[in-house]
Amino acid sequence: MSQALRERAIEAYKVRLQAEPAASAFAPGRVNLMGEHTDYNGGCVLPVTLDLGIGIALGPAGRPGVVRLVSDGFAGEEVRCVGEGASGSRSDYAFGALLSVAETAIKEDGLCVAVTSDLPSGAGLSSSAAIEVAAIRAAGAFHGEDPDPVATAIIARSVENDFVGMPCGVMDQFAVSVGHPGSALFLDTATLAHEAVSLLADHSFMVVHSGVSHKLTDDGYALRVQECSQACAALGVDALGELGLDALESIAVLPEPLARRARHVVTENARVASAVTSMREGDAETLGSLMLASHKSQRDDYDVSVSEVDAVVESVMALGAKGARLTGGGFGGSIVALVRSSRVDDLVDQLARNLPKARLLAMIDGG
Structure with missing residues (x-):
């Protein structure tokens, strides 16, 4: 290519x-x-x-x-x-x-x-x-x-x-x-x-466009950066990445939306470490659960998802994906879903029938 x-x-x-x-x-x-x-x-x-x-x-x-x-x-x-x-x-x-x-x-x-x-x-x-x-x-x-x-x-x-x-x-x-x-x-x-x-054997990642394009310079990306900076100042740290899950109690008392923004970053950071462990152990079920939790956090705490993206996530999960999440900056764009490789063709066909505006962009196979 x-x-x-x-x-x-x-x-x-x-x-x-x-x-x-x-x-x-x-x-x-x-x-x-x-x-x-x-x-x-x-x-x-x-x-x-x-x-x-x-x-x-x-x-x-x-x-x-x-x-x-x-x-x-x-x-x-x-x-x-x-x-x-x-x-x-x-x-x-x-x-x-x-x-x-x-x-x-x-x-x-x-x-x-x-x-x-x-x-x-x-x-x-x-x-x-x-x-x-x-x-x-x-x-x-x-x-x-x-x-x-x-x-x-x-x-x-x-x-x-x-x-x-x-x-x-x-x-x-x-x-x-x-x-x-x-x-x-x-x-x-x-x-x-x-x-x-290493990627998971016998599984694939589907990249599916929601049908809604984004341009991050036109949406809330810069605002999220500013909100995270404000949360850092309130918490007395240089970067939210310095904090672990034990900081969630302190984060909870921040004013909104700073509390939700900081909670997403801290929990998402922990999910990355857990995802790496899951992939190394070949644990597709746990990885899928982490992906879905990540999407919910982006939707509810970080407010970067949109209804069309949520619909694609919900649809692929209903069709048998093990996990799915918004990927990229948000406000539209694509989702990535973890599926068993043997189910890919059937899932793609069904998704096309259920959500005509969504389209498969890429497949990443783990072997």
Whole structure:
């Protein structure tokens, strides 16, 4: 899949920019199995990469100070210039990433960029992080370099925070840059310590779009970050990820909605650790229960789910999934469900009949 998207990007570059690209790269999307809204709180997460992703091809533009961007996500061409800030366009992610690592090259000769994707935006699968990481990788290849995966993740996050203006944590960029197909990635976002976790044998994770897209810069994501900061100040800690379940009594006396926001982060962080243990022990039943508890916490304590997402979770559970939860920032997007591999086809067929707007985006098999 990665090679196919790179070839698509190369072909798009040739057709739409009428030149041969000098470099190309791919970066995958990710689905988060457990640990939602814990990363910007210094907690732990458990994402896994997808076969879906972003392909980028680039080369010199012959126009100093200019980046020309084409994409299969929009018609025409966008032209961005050194010195510009974010415009609210989808091109912000690639442009900001390229500025962060190739500003000198842009100033000297400009860049042409073609972006291709089979990763839907607004699905909660880190399309923005994949664009950022793919752009950094392509710029590295253009200069004959192989960027360090951890350093790439840190740069990509700074692009999202400082250029795009999204106060996200490091999970998306880290998963996209450091993760590998076939295993989940356990990450402590406070220390960046990480390790691979094997997926469950005889089980699969279904990624299903609810039919409602999101754009986190337009919804309550930044407000949740602010509320968590306020809860930290009230509790006398630097990050909610520092707290364990023994802090729930102190959290309960906070004013609302701070008490619910902090309770979600602390309990979700504990669920990540339990999920890792369950996967290592091959305990699908416990993992499924943890996923469902995570969704309820996102819905009731963090207030980031919507009725359409809840309906998909309820439907897949009624059809025999062992667990399901909202994945991504929320306010729409996708769910991830744990199902026995032998039940996948039947469940997908029934879900399509019950919820026509929902659609299967990806399958992750544990073997």
